Amino acid sequence: MATDLRRRLLAAHATAPSYAEVGATRGGRLPAGYAHLRRRVHLGHGAEVLQRAGRYVLDWGTQLGTGFAVHPSGPARPGATVLLRLSLPGRRWPRLVIPCRVVWTVDEPDRVGFAYGTLPGHPECGEEAFLVSMDADGEVWFEVTAFSRLSAWYARLGRPVALLCQHLAIERYLTVVAAHVSR
DSSP: OHHHHHHHHHHHHTOOOSSSOTTGGGSSOOOTTSEEEEEEEEEEESHHHHHHHHHHHHTTHHHHTTTOEEESOSOOOTTOEEEEEEEOTTOSSSEEEEEEEEEEEEEETTEEEEEEEEOTTOSEEEEEEEEEEEOTTSEEEEEEEEEEEEOSHHHHHTHHHHHHHHHHHHHHHHHHHHHHHHO
16 A cells, blocks of 8 residues: 555656646635635634644644545645545545645744645545634634535536535534644
């Protein structure tokens, strides 16, 4: 498996994002021609909550807490190529290996997070951002912003299931970050 992951990671490094609007989740307006999604959850109050949640997000805690494995491990860094792996519980197969590239990160006193974009071989085409922010009143929020469209044949074939899976993953992302902060 390690050799296969190395081979897949090298192949992913050699590719460009599968969409033109790289970095669009960083601004306020998402590109046309994609499904858009914005969901957020309140995490608490103050800089300590922001830093705790931000470190968790930058260390891929959102994905790891949702059942994905991340290869290679380490904090999200701009330009890093990673493979997200997902297996069905109790099953060796099917196992999805999903190539992504970190397209931006932010680590500021009032905002911490990153976004990754899809690479060829990802079942979707687009970008997803994970941002922890603190507003002027000190309230801390975790927001997931995404624009995407289905790209793999199996995702398009099973469109209702694929869309449901994406929705459930986003809800789970929000839940695991809130749970991490409340511990």
